Amino acid sequence: MAAPMASRQSPRGRVGLVAGWSYPAAVFEPLRRALADHAVSAFDWVSFAAGWLGEDVVRADEPEPSVWVGWSLGGVLLLEALRQGRIAPDRLVLVNATPRFLEAPGWPGVPEAEWRGLRRAAARHPMAAVAAFRRRFALPDVAGRDPALADVSGLDWLARLDLRAFLADVSTPVECWLAQDDPLVPADWPSHLALSPRVCCQRFTEPGHAPWFADPAALAARLSAG
Template sequence: MTVAHRESGKAVPAVGLVGGWSFPAEMFAPLVRRLPSVEVSAHDWKGFADTWLDDGVPVEVAGGTWLGWSLGGGLLLEAIARGNIRPDRLVLVSATPRFLAADGWPGAALGEWRALRRAALADARSAACGFRRHFGLPGCAVLPPGESDHVSGLDWLAAIDRRDLLETLDMPVEVWLAPDDPLIPSTWSEQLALPRTVIGRRLPKSGHAALFDAWDDLARALDPGAV
């Protein structure tokens, strides 16, 4: 099978990848290289949202494994809830069904989210760069231009709440979380009555940037013959 590394499209890949806020689809290049025998479709968050979450453009995609990191994981849950995609398998990496904190729910403080949103409205690229530096995320010097830093991604973060969906999914789900992640508390899964189809995994390093040290682990999870 050939390797596809594109930002959008409605074809059903063997593996679909959805990135986080301010990151282009190319963030997954190290993972794509580790999956030479798998057809892969990589998307930035906005390309995915515009294709699979636009109510004016109905899309139904079934099959494949979908992996979402950070905001990308929340967008995948939203697309599943809307009936727009139906994966055979779902992999959530440093992602949560609800980003903002609530009563009995660990998450980001509303005030912190509002501050980032104000900064993004004033200067999206500067806000995205500050966001990356604060959370130890790579690539500040090569921020993508334009829409990838758009404030609408932050609005998606605040709006998505699919805790109920995770408690009822009957497809295999892997939840990969890292200790000491200030954005995605590793304890959120303990607050839900998750079915046996949902399996918890631990990322090898701590913090929100743990994904970038876990390409080998994730490649093996997506294709046992990889790496």
């Protein structure tokens, strides 16, 4: 598993990025280039979970980001870290993420049967499961595949966490960036919650589960605006 990626310190605020299941921190290279005037630290989900959510904290020796950005599973883990008081950012940005991944009565999400199918496949043949997962959902196929990043514990985090109540009274500013035709995170989930006034929702113009990857300019501009 690769070490966290960090850019040189700059006068702009530090931004922390946390990737989704199966992805290395390198998935954020397009966004890092668009944030060239910021100090940026990028983490895969395993490194973040170990450093901020584990009992034996293994944290990088650098200032904590003032803005945390999490994509998919990365966003869910950031929200849980905020709930536990493990992070204290000025802003939290959730990209194609949801406070509850699995479907529930009155709640749009992934059916549990589909989640179990992916989990079984990942437990048997992690890299084959990752390849099929990316093809099925038109996700970026970046270099640097690591079996550790496809560990089923990441899928278990998605199934276990239900942070809907936390988003109802969160006091930290939270931005939710969603997209139409996202096959994993329904764009209308905010309409199913009474969200805290500190939560706002933005929409990508492009569809899918990773619209920021090919064109990160809109997200970078929003992060730079503060």
